Every structure is written in structure tokens, then in C-alpha cells.
Amino acid sequence: MSVYVKSEDRMVFDESEDEKKDIMASISRINKGGGEPPTTSAVMEREKRIRREIANSNERRRMQSINNGFQSLRSLLPHHEGEKLSKVSGT
Secondary structure (H helix, E strand, O other): OEEEEEEOOEEEEEOOHHHHHHHHHHHHHHHOOOOOOOOHHHHHHHHHHHHHHHHHHHHHHHHHHHHHHHHHHHHHOOOOOOOOOOOOOOO
């Protein structure tokens, strides 16, 4: 996954080929069915599941981006060995 800034306040996430394949595999697993046409409630349930999987994928990508940002920030902050970065000294 790569992240780049498209405008001042908007980031764009490019999905890797593996992520795209995972999403498409999930959708195809959900879409495989029997010979008879699905009922309206079955279609709605399937669409709900697809939307949930896409939302989960987006959230996972968002959290990975945040974690990468914090990791980059940690590498820039000066700190002593053994000192936790989450603690701020009050002196």
C-alpha cells in the first residue's frame, strides 16, 4: 500500500495487487450461489456483507497508515535508551 497526498487535506491510498485480489476473492466467495435466483433479503444480506468487508479493508488500511506515521515520528524524536516516548518530563 502506498500513500500520497493528492491535495492539501486529502490523502489517497493505493491498494496493492494482493489487497485487490483479497477483496475480489471475498466478493466472489460471497457471490457464489446455487442455481435458483436469490431472494431480495439474500441479495441485501450479500451486499451488506460486501460493504462490511470493504469497510473493514479501508479501516485496516487507515490504521496501518496511522501506525506508519507514528513509527516515522518516533524515529525523528530524540530520546534516551530505556525512556518511554509516551512519558513527558515536567522539568
